[in-house]
Amino acid sequence: MSIFSRHDATARTHIASTIIALFSAIAMLFSVTACGQSNDSVTSTASGSSDLTKVTFMLSWAPDTNHIGVYVAKNKGYFKEAGLDVDIVAVAQAGAEQAVNNGVADFALSNLTNVSTYAVKGATIKQVLQVQQKPSAIWCSLASNTEIKSPKDFDGKTFATFGSNESDAVIRRMIQSDGGKGEFDKVTVGTSTFQTLSSNKADFGGFYATWEGVQADMYGPKLNCFTEPDYGVPGNADTIGVITSDKTISNNPELVKKFVQATKKGYEYAYSNPDDAAKILVKEAPDANLKLDFVKKSMKTIVDGQYWGDPAKIKDGSFTFGTNDVEGAQQYFDFLAQEDAYTDSHDKVVHDAPQAKDLATDEFLK
Structure with a gap:
C-alpha cells in the first residue's frame, strides 16, 4: 500500500495492477447486478429460511489489514445476524469515493481526507466509522x-x-x-x-x-x-474508515446503523484477536495471495502501535471504537488549504478548508 495521494485511492500500489484487474473482473462477473440496490433489494440466504438485505462494500485498494474488519464481520456472520448479505467488491476505476457518491456501492473504505477532497468537488459522502486513529x-x-x-x-x-x-x-x-x-x-x-x-x-x-x-x-x-x-505536518492525515453517501444516510438510516454496528464488531474482534483475524483475511481474500506470517505481523504492528485506539480505553468505555477524529482531521485540512492543495471540479484552487464535522458522523456507533 505504497502511499499515494490520499484522495486517489486507486493509486495504492502494494499489489500489482494485474491483481486489481483480476478483482475487477470478479466484481463485474458476480457483483455488478447487486451494486447500488441495497436500499430496496432483497436476496434469500442459502438455506432459504430468511431474507437478507443486499449490500455492496467496495475496497479502496487491494485487500489488506485496513479492510480486515469487514472480512471478519462477513466470516463471523455478524452481517448475517444484522440481516445483511454483504458483497465485498473490487475498487472501481473511478475510485471508491466516486462509486459511493454515484450509488454504485453502498459503502467503501476511505478516509476523511479523501472525503474532504471529493466534497470540494461536489460529492456528498460522509464517513460513518473511523478505524485508524493516528497517522501511519x-x-x-x-x-x-x-x-x-x-x-x-x-x-x-x-x-x-x-x-x-x-x-x-x-x-x-x-x-x-x-x-x-x-x-x-x-x-x-x-x-x-x-x-x-x-x-x-x-x-x-x-x-x-x-x-x-x-x-x-x-x-x-x-x-x-x-x-x-x-x-511539522499537523493533525491526522490517515483517518481511515468506512464511508457512505448522504443519500443512503437520509433514505435508509437503519441500513447504515446495521452495517456500521456489524463492521465495528468485526474490527473490534480483529483488534482483540489479531492472529485469528489474519487467518480470516487470508482465507476470505485468496486472490490477493497474502502470506499469513506477513498479515499477522501487520496486525501486530497495528495492535502494538495502538493505531486503532487505546485498547484499555476501548475496554473501559472511555473511548468508543470507530469514533471519528474530526479535530485531528480538521488540523490536517487547514494545513492542506494553506498549501493550496484543494481544487474544485474545475481544477481551481479552493482556499477555504472543508469542515470535518460536516463530513463525518458518529451517530451510528451507538
Whole structure:
C-alpha cells in the first residue's frame, strides 16, 4: 500500500495492477447486478429460511489489514445476524469515493481526507466509522542511500509520487520543518514505490508503517523513514474508515446503523484477536495471495502501535471504537488549504478548508 495521494485511492500500489484487474473482473462477473440496490433489494440466504438485505462494500485498494474488519464481520456472520448479505467488491476505476457518491456501492473504505477532497468537488459522502486513529504514513529512502539522513536531505532529490498536490505539500512541509528549502524533483511511480527506488529512478517515496513498513522489515529492502508529526505536518492525515453517501444516510438510516454496528464488531474482534483475524483475511481474500506470517505481523504492528485506539480505553468505555477524529482531521485540512492543495471540479484552487464535522458522523456507533 505504497502511499499515494490520499484522495486517489486507486493509486495504492502494494499489489500489482494485474491483481486489481483480476478483482475487477470478479466484481463485474458476480457483483455488478447487486451494486447500488441495497436500499430496496432483497436476496434469500442459502438455506432459504430468511431474507437478507443486499449490500455492496467496495475496497479502496487491494485487500489488506485496513479492510480486515469487514472480512471478519462477513466470516463471523455478524452481517448475517444484522440481516445483511454483504458483497465485498473490487475498487472501481473511478475510485471508491466516486462509486459511493454515484450509488454504485453502498459503502467503501476511505478516509476523511479523501472525503474532504471529493466534497470540494461536489460529492456528498460522509464517513460513518473511523478505524485508524493516528497517522501511519512514513516517508522513506532506501537504507542503502547514505546521503539521506533526515527530511532536509530530500531537497534536490527525486520524489516517487502519484502526482497529488497533497503529497507535495506534505513533503515540502517536512523538508522545510527540518531546515531545508522544500525543493525536489518528481517521477511518477509505476507498479511499486519499492521498485522505483531500487531502480534509482527516485530517491524517496511514501509508504505505510502498518503494511510496507512490515514488508521492508520482513523481506527488504530496508528503509530509512520519517513520520509526518515529527516534521511539522499537523493533525491526522490517515483517518481511515468506512464511508457512505448522504443519500443512503437520509433514505435508509437503519441500513447504515446495521452495517456500521456489524463492521465495528468485526474490527473490534480483529483488534482483540489479531492472529485469528489474519487467518480470516487470508482465507476470505485468496486472490490477493497474502502470506499469513506477513498479515499477522501487520496486525501486530497495528495492535502494538495502538493505531486503532487505546485498547484499555476501548475496554473501559472511555473511548468508543470507530469514533471519528474530526479535530485531528480538521488540523490536517487547514494545513492542506494553506498549501493550496484543494481544487474544485474545475481544477481551481479552493482556499477555504472543508469542515470535518460536516463530513463525518458518529451517530451510528451507538
